[in-house]
Amino acid sequence: MKEEDKKVFIENINNNRLKLYKTAISILKNEDDANDAIQETLYSAYKNYYNLREKQYFTTWIVRILINKCYDIINKNKKIAYIDDSITQNTVGKEDNYDVESSLEWVLEKIDKDLNEIVVLYYYNDFSVTEISEMLNIPKGTVKSRLARAREQIKTIIKEKEGEFNG
Amino acid sequence: MDEEDKKIKAFVSSDKKIPEKVNKTFDSFIEQVEKNQILENDVIDENNGTQFLLRFRKILAVAASFLIIAVGSNVYAKSQGYENIFFLIKNIIYNEEKTDDEIFSDKDIVISYKSIQITDEIELQINELQIKDNTAKLYLLVKEQKENLDSPLNYKVYNNENLEMYSSKNNKKHEENIYTEVLNLKNYKDSCTKLKLEIYNNNGVLLKSIIIDLLEKTIEARTENQVINKISQIELNKFIKNETEKLYSKDEMKNKKVIIIDIYDIFYSNGKYIVKYIFMMPSDEEFEKDKVQETTIYTNTIEFTSNNEDFIKVKIDTPEVFE
Structure with missing residues (x-):
């Protein structure tokens, strides 16, 4: 890779650290697996960077690679990505020590598990409905209906939280 | 994004936490890139x-x-x-040498030269089946875009008794964008009238299952897992939405809009797409108040052809309530 390209590549990676981590954790629900997925994604992105013709789509491109890696890990481990009982039990503790800084993880634990990716991609990563539809290979209508469900659930969560703070 | 969405976004995006371990992964990777420690063909760092x-x-x-x-x-x-x-x-090599100068088959079946969209980035043609005794060769022409992440593809072929005739694993990535795959099928019999070709991506996910009718010389392609990569999803949605709206009078559509929720089945057969989908028609009020979930959901089927630019309706059914 040319030095100039390398600089842009590194800058892009740094700008997307949070997005990549939040996307991976929303799918894998496990820090070690998320770390593995990110590691594989970074190497894969580096190897294939020259294939990316439209560099302005770097974020979309790398998140797409990451999503594939995440599903690859799920398939390999034969794990169920949904939150398991032990984590559900821990939720109570997390709620008690609720910290505004960890609001995303908290929301993800509260909403239906099939909505996690959509919420991270739309609200956290700012991808459009069309981009999400392409990334996850699902129809745009499905993205919209899941977003509508997520919106309802998050609204309730925020209201409850506001109530707790005010009460 | 409306006010409510902005509020949700502000709430969830206040989370800026990345575990130390993950940050270290990023740092270590960037350090390797900066120091040119990553070879493009060997991305393993043994120090890690x-x-x-x-x-x-x-x-x-x-x-x-x-x-x-x-x-x-x-x-x-x-x-x-x-x-x-x-x-x-040794025996195989010996036999191959014998057949070098022979015509492989006098029973070749030319199947089709029409491209089938496997994903947005991959097209495939099932060109020909060459037959000799109990072996057959299936010739595929594959066209890929460079950025495609599904490649290299793998294949499985079954006969009409569902017995495996071919299976590839860990195929190598082709350097060319257009290339021919030759699948050597085992246990071919003259009684074989249909073949099922399954195409998998590099993660082992089934992308498409194709039924090849050797008598009729037709191909029926079917997507699996409700993934529709055949044609532009966005354009297809628009087309189905428009055609569905045409089924209703202006009065019926007053203050309402058709929303395609899901395209759950798509077949390609004899030059025609047959698509089954579900949709709803919420009123503007329901839509604004987020009561879309409460509206009736319908199911319907549409048949159309495509010339790569436009969809041309052949037939559309009457919608039924989806239960």
């Missing part, structure tokens, strides 16, 4: 314990695979009446 373990696991897996292949091929060779696998290979 996790990576080393990964490499060790891979080596172990490859070694185990070789052992399984060696044992399995010897068992197969014995079942075919040979002392061991070397005699079987």
Whole structure:
């Protein structure tokens, strides 16, 4: 890779650290697996960077690679990505020590598990409905209906939280 | 994004936490890139314990695979009446030399030269089946875009009794964008009238299952897992939405809009797409108040052709309430 390209590549990676981590954790629900997925994604992105013709789509491109890696890990481990009982039990503790800084993880634990990716991609990563539809290979209508469900659930969560703070 | 969305966004995006371990992964990777420590064909860093373990696991897996292949091929060779696998290979080479100058088949079946969209980035043509005795060769022409992440593809072929005739694993990535795949099918019989070709991506996910009718010389392609990659999803949605709206009068559509929720089945057969979908028609008020979930959901089927630019409706059914 040319030095100039390398600089842009590194800058892009740094700008997307949070997005990549939040996307991976929303799918894998496990820090070690998320770390593995990110590691594989970074190497894969580096190897294939020259294939990316439209560099302005770097974020979309790398998140797409990451999503594939995440599903690859799920398939390999034969794990169920949904939150398991032990984590559900821990939720109570997390709620008690609720910290505004960890609001995303908290929301993800509260909403239906099939909505996690959509919420991270739309609200956290700012991808459009069309981009999400392409990334996850699902129809745009499905993205919209899941977003509508997520919106309802998050609204309730925020209201409850506001109530707790005010009460 | 409306006010409510902005509020939700502000709430969830206040989370800026990345675990130290993950940050270290980023830092270590960037350091390697900066110091040119990553070779493009060898991305393993042996100084990193996790990576080393990964490499060790891979080596172990490859070694185990070789052992399984060696044992399995010897068992197969014995079942075919040979002392061991070397005699079987020798026999195959000897037979191949004999047939070099022969025409492979006088029963070739030209199937189709029409492209089938496997994903947005991959097209495939099933060109020809060459037959000789109980072996057959299926010729595929594959066109890929460079950025495609599904490549290299793998294939499985079954006969009409659902017996496996071909299976590939870990195919190598082709350097060219357009290339021919030749699948050597085992146990071909003249009674074989249909073949099922399954196409998998590099993660082993089934992308498409195609039924090849050898008598009619037709191909029926079917997507799996409700993934529709055949044609532009956005354009298809628009087209179906428009055609569905046309089924209703202006009065019926007053203050309402058709929303395609899901395209759950799509077939391609004899130049025609047959698509089954579900939709709803919420009123503007329901839509604004987020009561879309409460509206009736309908199911319907539409048939159309495509000339790569436009969709041309052939037939659309009357919608039914989806239960």
